[in-house]
Amino acid sequence: MTPAARLAATAELLQSIEATPRRPSDATANDFFRARRFIGGGDRRVVADTLWSIIRQRIRLDWHLRQAKSDPSARLLLAAYLIIAEGRGMAAIEAIFVGGKFAMEPLDARERRVLAALIGKSLRDPAMPDNVALNLPLWAYPLFLARFGETLPAEMAAMEQGAPLDMRANLLRTTRDAAAVALAAEGIATAPTPYSPWGLRAEGRKPVTNTEAFKTGLIEIQDEGSQLIALLTDARPGMRVADFCAGAAGKTLALAATMANSGRITACDTSNVRLEGAVRRLRRAGVDNAERHLLTPGDKWTKRRAGSFDRVLVDAPCTGSGTWRRNPDAPLRTRPEDLAELVVLQQDIIDRAAELVRPGGRLVYATCSLFTDENEGQMQGFLERHPDFAVLPADALWAELRPGVAAPCAGPYLATSPARHGTDGFFAAVLERRAP
Incomplete structure (x- = not known):
């Protein structure tokens, strides 16, 4: 493909993503390339890299286009990125929009006027509001500020870097x-x-x-932060363990390893597709002490097994704000009402999972979120509703599990972040059920 054809494909893919704003962009991209197998591997990488670079800078690009009194069409977003991030001039932009079978149609007078106003601009403009300068949605900015305070710029700089x-x-x-x-x-x-x-x-x-x-x-x-959640769960050989929101069983695999394939681990989820997808992973890893259970409405499984598990891990569905460096479209797709709905769902899940924990057993609550409402706020509410549970401080547990290795953070909970730890942003709380 010619450079102009690659950029035309990028704009077309960006338009497809714009048409389904609530769908994960990688799913749309996979469908796009699957339907265009004529695009070779090298061209596909160039298109994908350009696409993700635009999405990663979308909040700033939108601001620049608004300053130029324009809506962010796919064509203008692409051209704005090439001008502002790559420093291309108008002549180079005009050479891309030349029309024909494999290039985008020529710019019209309005588009030229808008793009001309962007020449010489930089991604980070002193006039930008704080949330735009830090590449955050307006609604999420105070939540990140509450978490990180004066270290927020460093955290957001790390969030913009590619994850290891x-x-x-x-x-x-x-x-x-x-x-x-x-x-x-x-x-x-x-x-x-x-x-x-x-x-x-x-x-x-x-x-x-x-x-x-x-x-x-x-x-x-598996991200190191996710591994640390499995570490703090401290599932040992011979135990009965439930991974209550197992998904595709990533943490189930880690727990089975710490159990040395001894005892029993039950991977639970509300999605049969996810549980079926876990089968191959479990087999490849050599896990033979795991079983799967599909949680359905009205399911009596939890009540029948109340008080029978040594460890119950709740890796709760969340906003995923701690993984936004890996999913640069997520800040654009996530809405404040999503957070409100998830907080209610998390509360219901952890209350049901708590029934499974035997006296003396432990409940581990975890998210890949950086928002207090999904983390410390959930723990405060849970402990008020369940006075028979108490927090086991994560830093004290760490000293037992990793003697001689400095804990990633002090305090009752594990809380990691890209800038401080080089991991995704994870939260974990370990709660022990008191004996009656």
């Missing part, structure tokens, strides 16, 4: 050192993660899923 590739060595099949050697033999250099005892980190994008190390279950792709 974290992997977890599967202790059912290997050790961390042996997994690193296996990956190195396939051309992927890694370093141990600083907090997780099982983690390996590679910089940049690597074709990990094509390696024999992945195919044979030596490693799983």
Whole structure:
């Protein structure tokens, strides 16, 4: 494809995403490329990289276009990005919009006027409101400010950087050192993660899923912050464990490894598709102490098994604000009403999951959110409703689980962030049910 054709494809894909604003952009992109198999791998990477760069800067680009008194059409967003982020001049932009079969139609007079006003502008303009300068939706800005205060600029700078590739060595099949050697033999250099005892980190994008190390279950792709939640759950051999919001079983796999395939772990979810998708992962990892349970409306499973689990992990559905560096379209798709709905849902889930915990057992509540309402706020409400539970301070647990390794943070809860820890933003609370 010519450069103009690649950019025309980028604009077309961006328009498809604009037409379905609530759908994840990667799903739309996958459909787009699947329907256009004539686009080769190299061209596809260029189109995708340009698309995600535009989406990552969308809040700032929208502001610039509003200053130029224009709505953000796909054509103008693309051209604005090329001018502001890449420094292209009007002549270069005109050369892209030349018409014909494989290029975008020429700019009209209004588009030229708008784009001419953007020449010489930079992504970060001193006149920008604070939320725009930090690349945050207006509604989310006070929530991030409440979490980070004066360190918010550093956190948002880290959020704009590409996330590293974290992997977890599967202790059912290997050790961390042996997994690193296996990956190195396939051309992927890694370093141990600083907090997780099982983690390996590679910089940049690597074709990990094509390696024999992945195919044979030596490693799983998992952010270090997510691994730390499994660590704090402290699932041991012989225990009965429930992963109450298991999804595709990423944390189920980690828990099965800490249990050394001994005892029983039940992966629960409301989606049969997600649970069915977990089967291959469990088999590849060599997990044979796991079972699956589909949670359905009116299901009596929770009541029948009340008080019978040593550990119950609730990796609750959330806004995912701690993973926005990996999902740059998420700030654009997420709305304040989504947060309000999720807070209600989280409360219901954790109350139901708490029934499963035996006296002396532990409930672990976790999110990949940075918002207080989904984290500390949920814990405050839960403890008021359930006085038979008490918080086990995460820093004290850490000293038991990782002696000699500095805890990622002090206090009763685990709370990680990209700038401070190099991980996604995760929250975890460990609660113990008192014996009657």
